[in-house]
Amino acid sequence: MPTVDQAVALGLTAAEYALIVEQIGREPNEVELAVFSLMWSEHCAYKHSKKLLRSLPTEGPRLALGPGENAGAVDVGDGWVVAFKVESHNHPSAVEPFQGAATGVGGILRDIFAIGARPIAVLDSLRFGEPTSARSRYLLEHAVGGIGHYGNSIGVPTIGGELYFEGPYEQNCLVNAMALGLARGDALIRSAATGIGNVLVLFGASTGRDGIGGASVLASAELGEADADKRPTVQVGDPFAEKKVMECSLELLEHGLLVALQDLGAAGLSSSSAEMASKGEVGLDIDVAKVPLREAGMEPWEIMVSESQERMLCVVEPARLDEVLAICAKWEVNGDAIGSVTDTRALRVFVGDELAGDMPVPALVDDCPLYDLVVQPPAAGLYPAPVRTLEHDVSDPGVTLLALLAAPNIASRLPLFQQYDCIVQSRTIRRPEQADAAVLALPEAPRGIAISIDGSGRRVACDPYTGAIEVVLECTANLACAGAEPLGLTNCLNFGNPEKPHIAWQLTEAIRGLGDACRGLDVPVVGGNVSLYNESGDGPIYPTPVVGMVGELPDVARAGRSGFGRAGDAVALAGPFTPSLPGSELAKLRGDELPVGLPEIDIAAVRAAQEAIRDAVRGGELTSAHDVSEGGLLVAVAECCLAGGLGATLTVQPGEDMITTLFGESPGRGFVVSGSEEALRALGERVALTVLGEVSGDALRVTCGGEPIALSLDELRAAHGALAPLFP
Amino acid sequence: MKFGVVRFPGSCDEVDAVLACERVPGASAQLLWHGDPDLHGVEAVVVPGGFSYGDYLRVGAIARFSPVMESVIRFAREGGLVLGICNGFQVLCEAGLLPGALLPNVGLRFVCRQVDVEVVRARLPFTSDMADGELLSIPVKHTTGRYYAPPEVLESMTAHGQIVLQYAHDGNPNGSSNDIAGVSNAAGNVFGLMPHPEHAVDRLTGSADGLKIFTSMAHAHG
Numbered sequence: 014m015p016t017v018d019q020a021v022a023l024g025l026t027a028a029e030y031a032l033i034v035e036q037i038g039r040e041p042n043e044v045e046l047a048v049f050s051l052m053w054s055e056h057c058a059y060k061h062s063k064k065l066l067r068s069l070p071t072e073g074p075r076l077a078l079g080p081g082e083n084a085g086a087v088d089v090g091d092g093w094v095v096a097f098k099v100e101s102h103n104h105p106s107a108v109e110p111f112q113g114a115a116t117g118v119g120g121i122l123r124d125i126f127a128i129g130a131r132p133i134a135v136l137d138s139l140r141f142g143e144p145t146s147a148r149s150r151y152l153l154e155h156a157v158g159g160i161g162h163y164g165n166s167i168g169v170p171t172i173g174g175e176l177y178f179e180g181p182y183e184q185n186c187l188v189n190a191m192a193l194g195l196a197r198g199d200a201l202i203r204s205a206a207t208g209i210g211n212v213l214v215l216f217g218a219s220t221g222r223d224g225i226g227g228a229s230v231l232a233s234a235e236l237g238e239a240d241a242d243k244r245p246t247v248q249v250g251d252p253f254a255e256k257k258v259m260e261c262s263l264e265l266l267e268h269g270l271l272v273a274l275q276d277l278g279a280a281g282l283s284s285s286s287a288e289m290a291s292k293g294e295v296g297l298d299i300d301v302a303k304v305p306l307r308e309a310g311m312e313p314w315e316i317m318v319s320e321s322q323e324r325m326l327c328v329v330e331p332a333r334l335d336e337v338l339a340i341c342a343k344w345e346v347n348g349d350a351i352g353s354v355t356d357t358r359a360l361r362v363f364v365g366d367e368l369a370g371d372m373p374v375p376a377l378v379d380d381c382p383l384y385d386l387v388v389q390p391p392a393a394g395l396y397p398a399p400v401r402t403l404e405h406d407v408s409d410p411g412v413t414l415l416a417l418l419a420a421p422n423i424a425s426r427l428p429l430f431q432q433y434d435c436i437v438q439s440r441t442i443r444r445p446e447q448a449d450a451a452v453l454a455l456p457e458a459p460r461g462i463a464i465s466i467d468g469s470g471r472r473v474a475c476d477p478y479t480g481a482i483e484v485v486l487e488c489t490a491n492l493a494c495a496g497a498e499p500l501g502l503t504n505c506l507n508f509g510n511p512e513k514p515h516i517a518w519q520l521t522e523a524i525r526g527l528g529d530a531c532r533g534l535d536v537p538v539v540g541g542n543v544s545l546y547n548e549s550g551d552g553p554i555y556p557t558p559v560v561g562m563v564g565e566l567p568d569v570a571r572a573g574r575s576g577f578g579r580a581g582d583a584v585a586l587a588g589p590f591t592p593s594l595p596g597s598e599l600a601k602l603r604g605d606e607l608p609v610g611l612p613e614i615d616i617a618a619v620r621a622a623q624e625a626i627r628d629a630v631r632g633g634e635l636t637s638a639h640d641v642s643e644g645g646l647l648v649a650v651a652e653c654c655l656a657g658g659l660g661a662t663l664t665v666q667p668g669e670d671m672i673t674t675l676f677g678e679s680p681g682r683g684f685v686v687s688g689s690e691e692a693l694r695a696l697g698e699r700v701a702l703t704v705l706g707e708v709s710g711d712a713l714r715v716t717c718g719g720e721p722i723a724l725s726l727d728e729l730r731a732a733h734g735a736l737a738p739l740f741p
Numbered sequence: 742m743k744f745g746v747v748r749f750p751g752s753c754d755e756v757d758a759v760l761a762c763e764r765v766p767g768a769s770a771q772l773l774w775h776g777d778p779d780l781h782g783v784e785a786v787v788v789p790g791g792f793s794y795g796d797y798l799r800v801g802a803i804a805r806f807s808p809v810m811e812s813v814i815r816f817a818r819e820g821g822l823v824l825g826i827c828n829g830f831q832v833l834c835e836a837g838l839l840p841g842a843l844l845p846n847v848g849l850r851f852v853c854r855q856v857d858v859e860v861v862r863a864r865l866p867f868t869s870d871m872a873d874g875e876l877l878s879i880p881v882k883h884t885t886g887r888y889y890a891p892p893e894v895l896e897s898m899t900a901h902g903q904i905v906l907q908y909a910h911d912g913n914p915n916g917s918s919n920d921i922a923g924v925s926n927a928a929g930n931v932f933g934l935m936p937h938p939e940h941a942v943d944r945l946t947g948s949a950d951g952l953k954i955f956t957s958m959a960h961a962h963g
Contacts (some may be wrong), residue, residue, distance in 0.1 A: 161851050165882070166792045167751030252796030253751050260750075345750060432766045432851045434882045437790075438946075439757045446946070452947070570945060740850065 015046045017376075023050035027647075029382065036376040042560040044370035047314035049377065049705065051280035052287060053546055058381035061511040062543045063525045065386070073537035074499045076196055076211070079391035083276060084128040085539025086201065087501040088283035089565055090456045097131040098464065099138070099191035099505040099561045101544035105247040106159075106188035110152045114159035114188045118267060119322050121192040122169060123276035126259050127325065129266045130194025131203040134453060135164045136466045137146050137174040137190045138505070138559045142183030144421050144739060149178065149456035152186045153739060158332040160190070161432045166252035170441055171449035174443055179471055180423040181396055184549030189505045189542075189613050191466050195456070202266060204275040204416025205355050206328045211272055213286070213352035214334070216341050217258040219326040221307030224248035224281070224320025241384070246635055254323040254346070261344035262325055270337050272328040280396040282318045283377075285326045286352075293328075296357035302365045303351040313369045317362060328354060361664055382608060388521050394607060395553065396474055401604025402680035410647065410675050410715070411722040413599065417653055419678065419735035421599055425655075428470040428737045443571045445661040446656060449494035450564070450642055452572040452729035461568045465499035465562055470507075470555030470681070471644075476594040477519045479527030482560050483611070487617050488562045488680025489534060491642040493623040494684065495573045496630035497564030504541040504560050507725055509553025510728035511545050519556040520545075529556060533616035536562070566631060573630040575639040575707045576656025582636050582687040584653075586646060587702040588622040589615070590684075599676045612679075626684050634692040636708075641683035645676040647715065647722075649685045650705075654713050660726060665707035667718035677718060744961040745783030747829070748829065749804050753791035754939060755827065756772040761789065761939035764952055767960045778808040785822040785958050787814050788829030788936060790882075800843060801831030810836060821957055824868055824930045827883055830923075830933030835956045838931045839924055840898060841890030846883070847916030853882035855947060858922045858936055859909040862902045866927055866931040866948055866961030870953040877906075877950035879936040881914050881922075886935040888917035888924070895919060901927050 020030040033049050033626070041049060051057060059066065059665035071079045077094040078086035102117025116134055117403065125132045137160055140148040153176075161586050169192070185511040220553035225246065245425055273293065275285045282299065290297045296436050301316040311319075329337050335348060341348025347442055355361075361376060362370035402420075407413045416425055417545040429443035442461060443452035450463040473480030489499050504527060508515040551714045566572060577584070594600050637657065641649040646665070654660055668674040686693065687708055696702055713729060715722045742777065746761035748755045762770035773780060775793075780786065793804035804810060817823045817838050825833035833839045846852060860868055860875045866875065871877070890941060895918060897906055905922035913920045916933070923934030938951025 158850075165752075165851055165853075165884075166753075166795070168791060188907075219742070253792060254794075256753075257750055324752050405834065431854050434753075434851070436853070436880055437757065439755050439760055439940065439946060440942075441947075442945055619767075741848075 015043055020050065023055055023609045025050050025222050029053055036380055037372060042370060044314045044317060045340065045372055046369065047318050048372060050281040051283055051318055052377045053381040055313050056279050057284055059282055061384050061386060061541055061545060063383050063402050063450060066523060068524060070531050071536040073501065073535065076537050076539065078201060078708035083124040083204060084499065085503060087539060087563060088198060088454060089462060090460060093455060094196055094199055094201065094613040095462055095563055096125050096128055096194040096196060097191065097503055097561065097563055098124050098540050099189055099503045099559060100542040102188050102190065102504050102509060103507065103544050103547055107186050109156035109247040109482050111159040112247050112249050113158040115163040116158055116248045116322055117188050117190045118163040119250045119255050121190045122255065123278065125192045125194035125476065127276040129200050129273050130138050130196035131263055132192055132194045133440060134193045134464065135169055135171045135190060136464060136561065138466050138468060139176045140182040140187035140470065140557060141178050142180055143178050146183060149183065150739060152405050156188050157429050157432055163250055163252045164471050165434045167256045170435045170437050172435050172441060173445050174275040174464065175466055177424055177427065179634060180399060181552065181554050181556055184551050185554050187507050189559045191503065193464060193563065200266065202271060202274050204273055204289050206273050206289040206295050206297060207293045208272055208330065209295065209354055209356050211354040212329045212331055212350045213299065213354065214327050214348060215324060215328050215351045215640045216261065216339055216348040217346050218251065218254045218321060219305040219307045219347055220319050220321045221314055222311065222315060222319065225315060225318055226261060228447065248322050250322050251312045255276055257344045257346050261341055262433055264340050265337060270333050271328065272330060274325065275328045279320065280385050280466060283317045284414045287374055287377045289326065290360060292640055295361045296374060297352055298355050298363060299352035299362045300363045300365065304339045304348050305347045305349055310513065313362060334530050347728060375452065386511055386517035387514045388517045388522060390518045390665065391515035395515060395608055398491060398604055398606040399601045403602040407672050409598065411724055413676065414647050414651060415732040416602060417598060417648050418603060418732040420598055421642050421692050423648060424735040425733045428740045437487045442572050443495065445457050447561060448573050448575050449491035450494050450497065452569060455568045459568040459570055461566050462516055463492050463495035463564045463566060464476065466559060468559035469559055470557035471601065472596050472611060473523055473558060474555040475607045478526040479614060480618065481523040482530040482614050483627035483680040484558055484560050485527060485530035487642060488560050489623055490681040492562060492564035493627040494575065494630065494638040494640055496568065496571060496627055497533060498627060499536045499562050499564045500561055501539040502536050502562050503539055504558055506543045506558040507547055507554065507559065508545050515537060516553055520641045521741060523556055523558050523591065563659040567684065571631055571633045573638045575653060577653050577659040577661065577687050578636040578657050580659060582665060582708040582710050583685045583690045583691045583693050583704055584685065584706050585702050585704045587684045587686050587696060587700050589618050589701060590641060590679050590682050590683050592645055592679050594671055594673050594677050597645065597676065597678040622700045626695060627694045634695065635686050635688040638689045639685045640681065641685060642680055647675040651713055653685050655729055655733055660710040660712040661706060662709050662714045665705055665715060665717040671718050742768040742962050743782065743784045744768060744787060745780055746770055746787045746789055746880060748772045749775040749777065749793035749807065749818045751792045752789050753828045754937065755789040758787045758789040758939045761942045761952065761955055764942050766866060767953045768959050773805040773809050774818060775809050778812045780812050780926050784962055788825040788832050790827035790829060793828055794834065801828060801835040804832045805835040810905055814838060817931050820930050822961065824867060824958065825933035826937055826939060827935055830935060831885065833931060833933045839926055839933045840894050841888055843885050844887040844889050846850040846887055851884045852914045853880065854914065855880050856912045856914055856936060857909040858906045861907050865905060865929050866904060867954050867957050869960055870957040875919060876909055878947045879938055879941040881936045883935055886915040888916060888921040898924060903927060933940050
């Protein structure tokens with residue numbers, strides 16, 4: 014019999030162990046303790062975040078599937094829905110970046126096809142320490158390699174993503190992967206096991222000893238010294254196996270052979286079976302002797318908690334079992350009837366005829382205690398000032414512009430993106446860096462969707478409430494520049510240890526900001542993921558809510574572009590743009606302390622401005638639209654020049670402070686647009702707009718008070734290509 | 742024209758290839774399952790991109806032994822039109838239908854980008870809708886796309902007009918010998934290329950230049 018000490022070693026508290034004993038009326042045996050320790054882990058039970066998450070808005074007119082299933086979905090018209098979700102794979106990636114990132118992609122793809130949607134795109138959100146660190150470069154290279162290896166091999170395009178380098182991610186990198194899928198609205202399948210006597214079929218890869226304890230030992234604890242020893246808790250991915258499982262799942266669904274479908278992710282068979290039984294309000298009997306294994310001699314508890322990848326669990330009517338197994342055979346994947354649906358409301362584990370574990374499903378899924386957070390704003394700044402990297406003062410705006418363009422957080426991401434297949438499936442209308450959001454065509458052309466993923470942790474660290482609002486507005490600004498209206502949001506909340514009051518405060522404030530932003534924009538949260546305990550000996554990561562959004566556009570032929578496209582076009586700055594330097598990229602390069610608080614945001618005013626931009630893009634009135642984000646106005650203009658291969662000649666009023674005007678930030682609120690003078694005049698009737706000059710030549714020339722800046726496209730391009738040496 | 746597109750476990754671009762074939766006026770396309778040796782009367786075969794059988798032994802090495810490939814090899818030897826794209830090119834080389842081999846890119850990384858390729862030999866069944874020297878904008882996406890053949894083979898290929906496409910503008914993405922992007926067999930009825938013409942069939946998604954390969958095939962068939 015296990016002891017309390019063993020329970021604590023598996024991540025449970027002594028009080029939680031006592032509660033388990035009370036729930037089942039006896040001491041748990043080895044199998045039961047293994048299952049409970051995972052089901053009651055932070056990763057599976059959301060015990061520190063569930064209460065807060067309930068405050069997020071989850072209703073909307075276009076919602077097709079809300080939180081609670083493997084992924085959420087929105088209605089995109091003509092009977093189609095787009096399913097999407099973002100999920101973290103941070104700690105596995107910090108320990109083993111290639112497999113950690115690869116299986117992060119694999120896991121989120123399974124979530125998508127588990128609801129019956131064909132995966133159509135992947136995006137990823139990455140955070141590392143500064144690229145001056147060898148560890149960061151190692152993590153970056155291998156995480157990018159893992160993402161590419163999995164996504165490229167499985168035939169799902171990686172269409173975008175984002176990447177930031179900041180000191181607080183040095184030990185604890187973040188790897189969040191988002192996937193989208195397309196399905197007929199009436200073909201979505203749920204995960205609730207139903208029909209007493211129905212058969213439980215496990216299909217896909219065989220089960221091995223990889224990933225044991227991943228959800229509890231690795232994902233729900235802080236990183237520390239002995240992490241190399243945790244490598245065996247990282248799963249190993251096989252995209253070829255997943256490709257077959259995916260096609261097999263979709264073919265099973267196409268033939269209407271399944272009652273319910275669920276992927277095996279964190280906590281493997283334990284979590285997938287318990288969740289299916291819970292949702293269907295039934296019991297399940299599982300015979301682990303029928304599970305195909307990779308190695309002999311695995312213990313029953315190991316089979317129950319293994320996180321071996323590329324496996325699915327489904328419920329099948331007995332009369333359809335042979336057809337199901339035949340399709341598994343066609344795709345050359347294992348298919349085994351391993352159990353049945355019962356009316357016991359218990360998850361019972363058998364080895365042949367011998368009962369090895371008997372656990373009430375409600376105790377596993379519903380009775381994990383939920384904790385109230387002890388919330389306390391930090392008395393002093395939590396994070397050290399960034400290390401100054403600017404080699405000169407900022408008074409020369411031309412030199413400062415080049416330094417910003419070469420900054421790791423601003424430089425072109427193409428050296429990464431070119432390692433990903435962004436075009437397979439023939440839907441990609443806008444590839445990375447052609448527009449602020451990726452754009453995909455839907456089956457019934459000319460309609461399409463735009464997708465963006467965003468999350469500046471440093472600004473959330475300055476002000477978790479306002480910073481989280483900015484993250485959402487940055488994302489909708491990107492959609493607006495592509496011409497898309499937001500339909501739904503998924504989020505991945507990457508935070509430190511919530512048992513610490515100041516981290517609890519960050520989490521609470523950020524969720525409040527997310528909720529206010531979503532309500533202000535009338536966008537529902539369709540689902541998401543929480544990753545806590547992102548801390549190491551060096552302290553917590555920046556609080557990093559990552560937001561992924563899907564928007565729709567009526568005609569992909571009019572999808573926006575970020576680059577200038579026509580010499581002679583007028584160039585303007587539009588929107589309620591009120592730049593400030595504290596918390597900006599330039600402030601970081603100068604080594605400034607993070608400010609406490611960010612300027613307040615009028616969400617309604619920003620929404621109106623973004624709608625005006627979106628309408629102008631959709632109407633085909635603008636040649637280009639690009640939101641002003643990291644680096645401020647001048648960086649945004651330079652990016653428009655580089656994306657379009659055209660220069661510009663502009664005059665900017667210096668305002669109170671020239672440096673703030675040129676390089677200050679106001680995320681989601683400013684847009685560099687180009688088009689005919691009439692088009693810009695019309696846009697100016699809906700939103701504050703200042704004409705700055707025109708598209709011309711092959712250099713960026715800007716007059717702002719003093720000496721004019723003149724930089725050739727080649728000079729800008731050389732600076733912007735600063736990340737290329739990271740991938741020699 | 743009835744196109745057949747082979748589907749191996751691990752194929753990724755087979756549906757894209759079907760969509761591209763179906764853009765040719767009057768053409769139809771169907772998938773050919775790897776385990777079925779019957780070619781179902783198709784008049785041209787496309788071996789598509791992807792990672793057939795996971796490419797685990799060596800790219801294209803296992804696919805070449807599949808039942809459908811036995812039939813495709815016979816079809817090619819009898820003069821049927823066979824187009825291999827990316828992994829399909831690798832499979833055709835492994836099957837001995839095309840000379841040379843594809844090696845890992847010089848950068849050892851996957852590379853996905855739009856490239857310009859120059860038509861070196863028009864008037865093949867795959868290039869008849871193009872002119873010599875014409876530039877096509879087509880994307881590449883691969884890790885193992887560096888074309889290699891021994892010098893004497895390259896010489897013979899040049900002499901027989903088997904070098905069909907070359908990367909232009911110093912844009913060789915993988916270090917291929919002689920900037921080779923696509924080659925044919927001596928008879929001219931088998932053609933393999935690393936760029937993906939099926940991903941260049943619509944200006945909305947970047948370029949329509951690749952469609953000319955499919956229309957050429959249909960015209961050659963008559």
